[in-house]
Amino acid sequence: MKILIVEDEVKVARFLRRGLEGEGYAVDTAADGVTGEQKVRTNSFDLLILDVLLPHKNGFDVLRDLRTDGIVLPVLMLTARSSTEDIVSGLDSGADDYLTKPFSFDELLARVRSMLRRSASRTELRVADLVLDTVSRKAQRTGRTIELTTREYTLLEYFMRNEGKLVNRQQLARDVWGYDFDPGTNIVDVYVNHLRKKIDAGFPSRLLHTERGQGYVLEHRPGVK
Incomplete structure (x- = not known):
């Protein structure tokens, strides 16, 4: 599980990162709203921990733009x-939960675990600007629909x-095609190349x-075209 912490207080960010990494989570950090928003848009995270009072762009605006x-x-x-007004503003911006400083790490960890459990059954997968809806079985990138065959969908x-x-x-042969052995053909490479053309x-x-x-x-991969 990958978590992004957007927090400008260095000690708080370091404290949270060490604690969450100690619990087995992969953690990235950002120290201002603009950088944090960019990381969310160009990477895939399972959870965002977002401070409100941030340099360059506050947490309410970051979250509102992401949800939009x-x-x-x-x-x-x-x-x-x-x-109450601040809490309502956060929830109205699209927050799933709200924690007021100061707080204990155990309290934050309990919130994180609860939120990740709730999201485990999510029906939307996202990698950068590529989105896959596992209910409708439709893919989009930058808002453009990508037509997939049944096998291409399973592979993606x-x-x-x-x-x-x-x-x-x-x-891939085992998990996507159900082969328990090397099929002795280039079927995997052929389908991967077809899929690459469609999504890239x-x-x-x-x-x-x-x-x-x-x-x-x-x-x-930033910078790779």
Whole structure:
């Protein structure tokens, strides 16, 4: 599970990062609203911990813009302000939960675990600007619908659920095609190439990468076109 912490107080950010990494979560941080929003838009996170009072762009505005653009990851807002008005503003902006400073790490951890459990059954997968709806079985990138065959959909869902992980041909043959052995054909490579053309061709950045002699990785790599 990957968590992004957007917090400008260095000590608080370090405290949260150490604690969450100690619980086995992968953690990234940002110290201002603009950088945090950009990281959400170009990476895939399972949870966002978002402070309200941030440099350059406050947490309310960051969250409101993310929600307006259809980004649905769970968000826990942090603030030193405990007024009902502030809490309502956060929830109206699209926050899933709200925690007032100071708080104990155990309290934050309980909120994080609860939110991740609730989101485990989510029906939308997202890698950068690529979105897959697992109910309608439709894919979109930058708002453009991508037509997929049944096998291409299954392959894309597998890659998206394994974002950032290197998967080899044997794994794909087993998990996508149901083969318990090497089928002895290039069927995996053919389908991966077809899928790559559909999700990458004509878009500003490449998401499906080939690691020669090893396999494939679906992830956003800044600067790779």
